Amino acid sequence: MSTVELKPKDLKSNQEVRWCPGCGDYSILNSVQAVLAESGVKKENMCVISGIGCSSRFPYYMGTYGFHSIHGRALAVATGTKAANPDLSVWVATGDGDCMSIGGNHFIHTLRRNLDVKILMFNNQIYGLTKGQYSPTTPKGQVTKTSPYGAIDAPFHPLNLALGAGATFVARTMDTQPKHMQKILKAAAEHKGTAFVEIWQNCVIFNDGAWKEWTTKEVRDDRTIDLVPGEPMLFGKDLEKGLHVECCETSIVGKEEATTWKADTASPVPGFLLAQLDNEPDLPNAIGIFRQVEQPTYDGLITEQIDQVTSKKGKGTLKSLIYTPDAWTVD
Amino acid sequence: MTTEVIRQEDVVIRFVGDSGDGMQITGSQFTDTTAKVGNDLATFPDFPSEIRAPAGTRAGVSGFQIHFSSADIFTPGDGPDVLVAMNAAALIENYKDLKPGGIVIANTGSFTDKDLAKAKLESNPLEDGTLGAFRVIKIDINERVIQALADSPLTKKDVLRCKNFYTLGLMYWLYSRPVEPTLEWLAAKFKSKPELVDANQAALKAGYNAGSIHELFQGRYEVAPQQNVAKGTYRNIMGNEGLALGLVAGAHMADLEVLLGSYPITPATDILQHLAKMKNHGVITMQMEDEIAGICSAIGGSYAGKLGVTTTSGPGMALKSEALGLAVMTELPLVVVNVQRAGPSTGLPTKVEQADLFQSLYGRNGEAPIPVLACSSPADAFDCAVEACRIATQYMTPVILLSDNYIANGSEPWKLPELDKMVHFPVVRPEAGDDPYLPYRRDEKLSRPWAVPGQPGLEHRIGGLEKEHETGNVSHNPENHQMMVEMRLAKVMGIRKTIPTPEPHGNDGDLLVIGWGSTYGAIRSAVEKMSADGMKVAHLHLRHVFPLPEGLPEIFARYKQIVVPELNMGQLARVLQGEYPEFRFKPFDKVQGKPFTAFELREMFTEMLEVVS
Numbered sequence: 027m028s029t030v031e032l033k034p035k036d037l038k039s040n041q042e043v044r045w046c047p048g049c050g051d052y053s054i055l056n057s058v059q060a061v062l063a064e065s066g067v068k069k070e071n072m073c074v075i076s077g078i079g080c081s082s083r084f085p086y087y088m089g090t091y092g093f094h095s096i097h098g099r100a101l102a103v104a105t106g107t108k109a110a111n112p113d114l115s116v117w118v119a120t121g122d123g124d125c126m127s128i129g130g131n132h133f134i135h136t137l138r139r140n141l142d143v144k145i146l147m148f149n150n151q152i153y154g155l156t157k158g159q160y161s162p163t164t165p166k167g168q169v170t171k172t173s174p175y176g177a178i179d180a181p182f183h184p185l186n187l188a189l190g191a192g193a194t195f196v197a198r199t200m201d202t203q204p205k206h207m208q209k210i211l212k213a214a215a216e217h218k219g220t221a222f223v224e225i226w227q228n229c230v231i232f233n234d235g236a237w238k239e240w241t242t243k244e245v246r247d248d249r250t251i252d253l254v255p256g257e258p259m260l261f262g263k264d265l266e267k268g269l270h271v272e273c274c275e276t277s278i279v280g281k282e283e284a285t286t287w288k289a290d291t292a293s294p295v296p297g298f299l300l301a302q303l304d305n306e307p308d309l310p311n312a313i314g315i316f317r318q319v320e321q322p323t324y325d326g327l328i329t330e331q332i333d334q335v336t337s338k339k340g341k342g343t344l345k346s347l348i349y350t351p352d353a354w355t356v357d
Numbered sequence: 358m359t360t361e362v363i364r365q366e367d368v369v370i371r372f373v374g375d376s377g378d379g380m381q382i383t384g385s386q387f388t389d390t391t392a393k394v395g396n397d398l399a400t401f402p403d404f405p406s407e408i409r410a411p412a413g414t415r416a417g418v419s420g421f422q423i424h425f426s427s428a429d430i431f432t433p434g435d436g437p438d439v440l441v442a443m444n445a446a447a448l449i450e451n452y453k454d455l456k457p458g459g460i461v462i463a464n465t466g467s468f469t470d471k472d473l474a475k476a477k478l479e480s481n482p483l484e485d486g487t488l489g490a491f492r493v494i495k496i497d498i499n500e501r502v503i504q505a506l507a508d509s510p511l512t513k514k515d516v517l518r519c520k521n522f523y524t525l526g527l528m529y530w531l532y533s534r535p536v537e538p539t540l541e542w543l544a545a546k547f548k549s550k551p552e553l554v555d556a557n558q559a560a561l562k563a564g565y566n567a568g569s570i571h572e573l574f575q576g577r578y579e580v581a582p583q584q585n586v587a588k589g590t591y592r593n594i595m596g597n598e599g600l601a602l603g604l605v606a607g608a609h610m611a612d613l614e615v616l617l618g619s620y621p622i623t624p625a626t627d628i629l630q631h632l633a634k635m636k637n638h639g640v641i642t643m644q645m646e647d648e649i650a651g652i653c654s655a656i657g658g659s660y661a662g663k664l665g666v667t668t669t670s671g672p673g674m675a676l677k678s679e680a681l682g683l684a685v686m687t688e689l690p691l692v693v694v695n696v697q698r699a700g701p702s703t704g705l706p707t708k709v710e711q712a713d714l715f716q717s718l719y720g721r722n723g724e725a726p727i728p729v730l731a732c733s734s735p736a737d738a739f740d741c742a743v744e745a746c747r748i749a750t751q752y753m754t755p756v757i758l759l760s761d762n763y764i765a766n767g768s769e770p771w772k773l774p775e776l777d778k779m780v781h782f783p784v785v786r787p788e789a790g791d792d793p794y795l796p797y798r799r800d801e802k803l804s805r806p807w808a809v810p811g812q813p814g815l816e817h818r819i820g821g822l823e824k825e826h827e828t829g830n831v832s833h834n835p836e837n838h839q840m841m842v843e844m845r846l847a848k849v850m851g852i853r854k855t856i857p858t859p860e861p862h863g864n865d866g867d868l869l870v871i872g873w874g875s876t877y878g879a880i881r882s883a884v885e886k887m888s889a890d891g892m893k894v895a896h897l898h899l900r901h902v903f904p905l906p907e908g909l910p911e912i913f914a915r916y917k918q919i920v921v922p923e924l925n926m927g928q929l930a931r932v933l934q935g936e937y938p939e940f941r942f943k944p945f946d947k948v949q950g951k952p953f954t955a956f957e958l959r960e961m962f963t964e965m966l967e968v969v970s
Contacts, residue, residue: 068813070814073661086820102654103653103656106618107657107810111661113811132646347602356586
């Protein structure tokens with residue numbers, strides 16, 4: 027399908043990448059460049075928009091068009107950019123604080139409109155750029171600089187927030203599995219509508235090991251399950267175990283009895299259920315694609331309305347704008 | 358029966374009633390018909406911020422004032438000659454504004470004991486001498502409408518809702534206006550509800566006929582069409598509509614299309630509503646989730662090559678201030694319209710004030726200069742919007758355009774611009790060359806090039822961090838920051854080269870009155886009269902508030918005194934005092950949620966002249 031020959035290095039900018047050594051962001055940058063290079067989109071039609079935070083430095087490292095905006099507002103900026111030019115492939119790089127705290131309003135409204143942008147939320151459960159305050163995804167009880175006696179705020183479940191807001195594509199991946207990440211990013215790129223991808227990202231400095239319960243090599247086969255629409259829900263080193271869902275109970279079974287995962291049910295309830303397996307210590311935590319449904323996009327509808335009205339009323343001119351039938355002439 | 362026709366040059370009528378009585382429709386229909394008759398006119402509606410305060414109470418009173426004339430006029434008039442009061446609360450809230458000897462037309466059907474109680478009146482003002490100074494004409498409009506619509510299939514409640522058209526018919530007769538335009542309007546308005554067309558048309562005709570049959574009045578009046586009107590084509594226009602049209606016209610001039618990101622807020626919402634209908638001009642309107650999303654989406658639209666616009670009022674402006682800084686830093690074109698209302702905080706959302714000038718000039722973190730324009734009337738709103746688009750696109754800068762509640766909802770005849778005389782300012786995109794694209798390389802105006810996503814070879818990154826000169830890369834270099842701060846200011850100050858020096862209107866010598874925004878009409882009326890009387894008074898009105906035009910000190914030097922009337926606590930006066938310390942700018946302030954009257958200004962100016970002489 028590729029019509030443009032692009033290599034990942036063509037998508038690098040001339041700016042030095044300045045994330046901390048060992049930061050999970052490097053892996054995300056490489057994966058995005060790999061997936062976009064193969065996406066068939068022309069380089070000049072790629073646009074990366076961000077807010078504020080470590081993740082939001084992302085546009086500076088991409089050789090594409092890019093806009094590093096203000097805290098929490100990337101999606102609002104992206105709404106204008108995508109509406110102005112629906113041919114663009116617009117990607118938003120954001121973090122748990124930028125997206126779900128200061129930008130929470132834009133987040134839910136972008137999802138309900140189904141604007142055709144790809145949202146990559148780097149979730150490290152901490153404010154990194156301001157050096158270690160609790161974020162809206164920090165677990166209760168965690169000690170941070172602003173919660174010296176433990177955080178008392180209940181955290182958001184990002185996937186559930188997205189599902190509840192009517193998201194048409196919801197997925198999760200992690201910085202330590204580039205292959206999985208690229209598979210998910212490719213699916214997101216191909217989705218027509220808002221694609222929300224939560225990326226478990228490790229902040230080596232201020233919240234090291236936040237996801238290690240699920241992400242380290244030693245545990246991840248048994249402690250995570252990759253949801254693949256249309257496939258049985260299997261996990262374990264040799265995919266020998268299955269997950270059985272009978273609303274609203276989830277249990278571990280042999281691979282033969284595993285439920286086939288459907289991400290396009292009329293109701294997003296199965297996605298909700300599987301998005302919070304972390305509440306159940308005996309079950310693996312889910313990554314992969316939680317929801318994938320087709321709906322008209324906001325930018326598509328804007329263009330459609332303009333075309334409809336224009337074909338009905340005729341293309342507006344300066345004259346038709348100013349000289350209307352209610353005008354009168356004085357000679 | 359013959360009725361005496363009395364010629365008048367100039368009339369002010371105020372329609373007042375409950376907010377459910379349809380006074381705004383009555384007023385706007387009277388206005389449209391009057392425009393067609395050929396009078397000069399100016400209107401001002403006055404309505405409560407509650408959509409429906411309890412019926413019949415003082416809080417629920419809604420009004421519409423129209424000033425029409427055979428001569429040139431500048432304001433909706435100080436006080437009315439005729440007050441049409443649909444109920445007791447409306448009368449009591451408004452009668453004090455009537456000119457001495459004015460006429461009250463009162464709907465006695467809504468002066469029952471119950472109505473008086475709702476208006477918190479102990480006695481009936483129609484009977485107790487309250488209106489001694491006025492001519493009172495009592496008509497039970499409720500009863501008349503019920504009689505006129507005896508055959509209508511409508512319920513009694515719905516029949517009574519036609520009383521505004523009965524009243525309008527009566528006023529059409531009294532002021533010798535034709536009923537046909539409103540009959541046609543009703544037929545179109547209620548096309549799908551023929552019973553409503555019939556009832557309202559019948560009420561209108563009944564009211565009109567009542568004027569002649571019932572001998573309620575000693576005569577009828579005629580206000581002849583305005584003579585010596587400049588040749589041309591005209592439309593009656595309200596301020597918010599003028600802004601909407603001007604923004605789209607400005608985009609046409611720049612060869613762009615408007616992308617509006619906005620959030621509903623009184624009194625700016627109409628602009629969003631008007632633009633939402635203009636899709637065949639390629640206009641994109643997005644009603645965003647909040648004020649911040651409104652401006653940010655507009656900035657995102659400008660980044661992608663549209664003319665980004667956001668519209669709001671003071672409280673919304675406060676929310677947009679961080680993003681305004683982003684537009685300054687990224688040097689993208691953006692037009693921000695603030696239709697001011699009385700503040701602070703929620704303030705008086707439906708009342709007029711000019712107290713957001715400081716906010717516009719200074720309300721941002723860091724050194725963030727933004728050009729500020731102010732329109733002075735509904736028709737001027739169009740020109741100012743086009744000018745804002747010119748500055749935004751030619752100088753790659755956000756522009757703040759100030760209007761206010763008085764302009765937004767007021768109306769006047771607008772002489773349409775001759776299309777072939779409108780000046781185009783097409784945007785020219787940079788093209789990719791052999792050298793790397795430099796997004797912050799400046800032209801002779803210090804403006805940067807505007808490449809947009811989708812253009813091959815010009816890929817670049819912008820953002821809110823300080824930019825390195827020319828490359829636009831992030832830079833923390835101290836000298837670079839100083840240079841960029843100075844450059845952004847110099848760019849905005851350079852706009853002065855393209856704006857004309859305004860000329861004072863009136864007689865040189867004793868007193869210069871400086872205004873900005875919607876005080877134009879009241880100041881002009883006052884100064885016109887005084888200078889006609891031979892006084893050495895002149896009026897200078899500023900459209901460009903920042904940067905100020907060149908040549909002002911030379912003008913100031915021609916007067917002994919300078920006064921700056923404003924609907925705030927002296928904001929422009931302080932700006933001018935800081936800018937031109939060699940002159941003394943005397944503030945004259947009013948913050949009552951009401952416009953200046955020409956009368957009070959004249960008194961003030963006369964007093965200043967007397968003190969000196």
